[in-house]
Amino acid sequence: MREPDRQVPTPHGGREHVPAGPVRELLTPRETALGGSTVVRRLLPNLGRRMVGAWCFVDHYGPDDIADEPGMQVPPHPHLGLQTVSWLHQGEVLHRDSLGNLQTVRPRELGLMTSGRAISHSEESPREHARLLHGAQLWVALPDTHRHTTPTFEHHTHLPEITAPGLHGTVILGTADTATSPGTTHTPLVGIDLTLTEGSTTRLPLEPDFEYAALTMSGRTEVDGVRLEPGSMLYLGSGRRELPLRALADGSLLLLGGEPFEEKIVMWWNFIGRSSEEIVQARSDWMEGSRFGEVHGYDGQRLAAPTLPSVPLKPRGRAR
Template sequence: MSNLDLKPAPTSCGGEAGSGPVKDLLTGRLVPLGESTVVRRLLPNLGRRMVGAWCFVDHYGPDDIAEAPGMQVPPHPHMGLQTVSWLHQGEVLHRDSLGSLQTVRPRELGLMTSGRAISHSEESPRPHARYLHGAQLWVALPAAHRHIAPAFEHHPEPPVVTARGLRATVILGTLDTATSPGTTHSPLVGADLALTEGAELRLPLVPEFEYAVLAMSGRVDADGVPVEPGSMLYLGCGRPQLPLLARSDGAVLLLGGEPFEEKILMWWNFIGRTTEDIAQAREAWQAATDRF
């Protein structure tokens, strides 16, 4: 998915040590995307640019698109990052410059690695389901991997961990004993935690990771903090576990990873290290070169 801001500002990210345990509740700003979709942008956010290598988080829906075109994001480029498409309702048709053509459905992993350059489009297929609800996430590639060849992966059945009142789908990385088949290039984790009403548990964490919880649906408390759908609670580092309480059926995304020590520059859909990196990518896209 793209950042379609008409006048994007360069954003400096990374290069920061992780904090100890905190409870910073982040609210998203509404951003139009494509022809008819509005997203809640949680990262980058005022005071919080990254969570591990996770550097961009949009939450959208549930939207009733029965009489609407749904998601319509035209072809656009990416560089220096991975995109993660994650749905709870609806479908998204992914098409890219590698020739990939794939419909991504709820709780299937669509993972695109841009590396040195890729372009893609995303749209709701026709016909499509009535509701569209999901999250779009970016992962910054570390310097050693930011120029790798582009790739697209589709994993229809990511691994699942279950406990009383919990069904956790591992999007990326490892949770408990389950490891996602999605390719990663830095230590991180992403998991979809579906909770039944009344569930109360302590989720094991890696103390060296920093974490955040993105609320997707329902009413869930994370370490005693109610996290409403479309908001995200940043939790910092140094936690061996995370208390969760489901006050209704609900779902949250757990995002975490080692603090990203490299400084990066993010502009539009590009992640580089210098303004020259960004300028060269922009010129290549505008000139319609073979790079994209």
């Protein structure tokens, strides 16, 4: 789910720039408009912080009142070398893809699309939709060993849960405590949706080899003593065995983590590759109508790819 006019290449990767210990780095979102009436707060990629583990793209949107609006309307567009994770707190998103899948994703259900070598899809609010739309769209970079895999789409309505006094968690991807999501992963990572009750204080166990970030979805929470407003994200670094959490009011947040992604990659528009030539070919294939298949049933035209920059794209490390 990405606006079609982004033309600046955003390269990532490289363990050497990952802090060796815990940090508290508040990431400022950038607002951008998508199709329909949806405005998102883009938190990754961010200036100076491009990835958290293999998580390479994070949009937070809503809650928006779309009772008299079309809601989300993202026309057919391609993906390459990544996974998309659709996660809702309110509303519904109708997913269509070039494999023929047609699926409505609802709150706390996992919509996981692995693009592999090539796929295309659309995302839209159903014609008859709920009043409020609130959620996050996330991408996971695929490692070189899996980025040419066969494309797939998974829809999981029942996900494992973790609980503690004042805390309830849904494991979106990976493993938390002894709870493992059924969603397919290709690198060591985790994504957890956490709900906190006002006044609760807890410590969440973490993997010290992972780096983490926390995104506040709603309410007022403190993460390691830092107060987060909805739509803000705190990068936490690595080397942590637990994370202090406190709820100043009822609230929810997403905790994203994973082993630092060592490979250098080029991320441009909806593609993740390893060379400029690969990205140029992917754009050409999309514009010529080959390789990425066709999305049937969407009422509208597919997205055209933006113009490539005049200089070759270079695979680089995690920091600019």
